[in-house]
Amino acid sequence: MKKSLIAIAVLAATSSAAFAQSNVTIYGILDAGIVADRGGKDGNVTQLNSGAASASRIGFKGTEDLGGGLNAIFKLETGAKIDKGTLDNDNNRLFNREAYVGLSSKTAGTLTLGRQYTPYYETLRDVGDPFAMGMAGTAKNLFPVASFMTRNxxxxxxxxxxLAGFTGSVSYSLGEVAGDASATRQVGGALAYKNGPLNVAVAYNMKNNDTSTLKTAGVGHNTLIAANYDFQVVKVFGAYSKDSGLNSAPLNSTATAFSTVPFVASQDSTDALIGVSAPVGTAGTVTASYINKNDKEVFNRDASQWAIGYNYALSKRTSTYVAYAKIKNKNGAGYTVGNNTDAGTGDKAFNVGVKHSF
Structure with a gap:
């Protein structure tokens, strides 16, 4: 796999003719820092972590002008663990983050096919979460965006x-189960409106949990509303999600972080977030948020998180960051403080690192 990735990079870097014809761009993010986890049953953990603020990656994207305002587009993106120099992948995927091809028009919209983000995840990341899914304060810690809720x-x-400030998206992920078109399929959508300092969006996700052998697993539903408003001196964020059904709230963390008894994800819960970000000087930004997880099942395993972070831009491409977050679990809940890439091992975490984009 590593040899294949190197070959792709070398080919892309040396083929100037192909670049000229297809307008191909090589890009990426390198993010590394110290992460200190506290409060887990296995003890304190301090490690050099890759991707605390933004997942480290390398990608290839391109467009080809087809005429008449129509363009062919593609994207191939793989995660990297720069703390160890390895690929960050699951199930031996080469391009585990995104891999798609499609057509795009300024007047008709964009149609893409392949492995892609869900509208629910993009709405929470881009509109509702002041940490943009990064650092210890990420909304991933309590909102249901693990596993298939992130990408399909x-x-x-x-x-x-x-269209006059309105944008929309629809996603359909084929289950590909022989003889059953509905099993394992996933459907999502989002509608957003942006006008000056106001940005508001709603998103929906539906996951059919049936498989080729189990036909009564049921469906998980998620509905999200998110908004932010920029007052210039401070930007205010808010998000609220209703989660119901099997796998409506997949855990972002290990099920036994605090106990040998596995913590089971809720099938009936709500998530609420309020947050702010504010510029400090010419290059700094302070970010803070509070998230509440309301479990409506019989055990009432609620949780809440507060977080604060600071980002300083050393240049347009390079920044440093520091963040701290703490989760309060109730009645045997087992949510952990993670970051953009790692799920974390305890109920408290501290991050400090540096990020470079190219």
Whole structure:
């Protein structure tokens, strides 16, 4: 796999003719820092972590002008663990983050096919979470965005053009189960409106949990509303999610972080977030948020998180960051403080690191 990735990079870097014809861009993020986890049953953990603020990655994207305002587009993106120099992948995927091809038009919208983000995840990341899913304060710690809630395989996604501030997206992920078109399929959508300092969006996700052998697993539903408003001196964020059904709130953490008895994800819960970000000087930004997880099942395993962070831009491409977050688990809940890439091992975590984009 490593040899294949190196070969792709060398080919892309040396083929200037292909670049000229297809307008291909090589890009990436290198993010590394110290992460200190506290409060887990196995003790304190301090490690050099890759991707605390933004997952480290390398990607290839490109467009080809087809005429008449229509373009062919593609994207191939793989995660990297720069603390160890390895690929960050699951199930031996080469491009585990995104891999798609499609067509795009300024007037008709964009249609893409492949492995892609869900509208639910993009809405929370881009509109509702002041930490943008990064550092210890990430909304990933309590909101249901783990596993298939982040990206879908076999996804067909359509995104509208901007229509007087309104944009929309629809995603359909084929289950590909022989003889049963509905099993394991996933459907999502989002509608957003942006006008000056106001940005508001709603998103929905539906996951059919049936498999080729189990036909009564049921469906998980998630509905999200998120908004932010920029007052210039401070930007205010808010998000609220309703989660119901099996796998409506997949855990972002290990099920036994605090006890030998596995912590089971809720099938009936709500998530609420309020947050702020504010510029400090010419290059700094302070970010803070509070998240409440309301479990409505019989054991009432609620949790809450507060977090604060600071980012300083050394240049347009390089920044440093520091963040701290703490989760209060109730009645045997087992949520952990993670970051953009790692799920964490305890109920408290501290991050300090540096990020470079190219």
């Amino acid at each position: 395989d076999n996804a067909v996604v359509y995104k509208t053009p901007d």
